[in-house]
Amino acid sequence: MKSIEKKSISNSYLNNRIVLNAKFQKVNFIVWQKKIYNKILKKFLKKKIGVKILDIGCGTGMQTNIFTKFFKNPLIINIDKSQESLLQLKKKHTNKNIKIRRMDIDDIKKNYFKKSLPKEKFDLIHSSYSLYYSKSPKKLLGDLFKLLSKDGVFIVSAPDEPHEMVNFINKNSYVPLKVINTIKFFKKVLIPFFSKKSQKIQIHKKKNILKFNDSKSFIKFWKSTTYYNPKHLKKIENCLQKRKNLAFTKISSIATIKKIS
Numbered sequence: 001m002k003s004i005e006k007k008s009i010s011n012s013y014l015n016n017r018i019v020l021n022a023k024f025q026k027v028n029f030i031v032w033q034k035k036i037y038n039k040i041l042k043k044f045l046k047k048k049i050g051v052k053i054l055d056i057g058c059g060t061g062m063q064t065n066i067f068t069k070f071f072k073n074p075l076i077i078n079i080d081k082s083q084e085s086l087l088q089l090k091k092k093h094t095n096k097n098i099k100i101r102r103m104d105i106d107d108i109k110k111n112y113f114k115k116s117l118p119k120e121k122f123d124l125i126h127s128s129y130s131l132y133y134s135k136s137p138k139k140l141l142g143d144l145f146k147l148l149s150k151d152g153v154f155i156v157s158a159p160d161e162p163h164e165m166v167n168f169i170n171k172n173s174y175v176p177l178k179v180i181n182t183i184k185f186f187k188k189v190l191i192p193f194f195s196k197k198s199q200k201i202q203i204h205k206k207k208n209i210l211k212f213n214d215s216k217s218f219i220k221f222w223k224s225t226t227y228y229n230p231k232h233l234k235k236i237e238n239c240l241q242k243r244k245n246l247a248f249t250k251i252s253s254i255a256t257i258k259k260i261s
Contacts, residue, residue, distance in 0.1 A: 025209070027206060027208045045124060051075070051174070052075050056126070056144065058235060061092060063128055064078060079102075125148055126156070127156050138193060141190070145197060159252060160187065162250075168248065174232060198257040201256070204254040206250070206251070215237060222236070
């Protein structure tokens with residue numbers, strides 16, 4: 001069985017999760033995220049030319065698509081631990097201003113002062129569903145905030161509570177604490193940090209529903225997650241048979257701040 005970390009950076013697991021989320025979610029997350037990001041960027045970041053962006057845990061570059069369409073030829077430094085995902089991103093975005101850097105997110109600070117990253121600060125720092133994989137998310141947030149230019153914008157997307165599917169699995173078998181903490185990251189770590197750094201904080205939330213036609217569909221989706229464990233498969237299958245419906249609420253949240261000093 002793959003570890004949580006290996007599943008989180010695996011390109012095949014990532015692509016499979018994207019496909020299955022699109023299939024079973026009531027709301028298309030990427031469509032909603034693009035809509036919200038465009039609103040945020042119009043409000044908080046006035047300039048569209050010469051924009052420098054740092055994207056943490058970029059994966060295959062789904063948000064890169066948003067930024068390249070909103071800004072005129074932005075410089076984007078895409079950081080991820082998965083070389084496979086980075087190469088897939090680079091195939092889609094061949095512009096020389098779209099750069100890829102393979103590194104662990106916790107190594108950003110020490111690498112920032114080396115040749116692997118530019119020394120100028122960034123107009124936009126972004127991360128979608130990745131910062132909570134850090135060994136010290138609060139410290140990482142502090143390091144990243146220092147890399148923002150004056151009037152720079154920090155955008156973070158993350159899962160939020162409640163997440164009924166995670167709760168269902170955890171109640172009837174077991175979900176690792178590391179996964180539980182990813183769901184708590186937005187309220188327990190991100191928002192307190194952003195609130196201390198800026199009064200200009202904006203939060204967007206989206207309630208979504210994961211709806212499965214049968215237990216087989218549920219199991220298929222569960223296997224794509226970082227918290228799947230085959231040891232508990234039979235128990236979960238039995239618990240699914242007792243449920244009246246297979247609809248599970250989940251929350252996605254986006255937080256934004258602007259650095260004013």
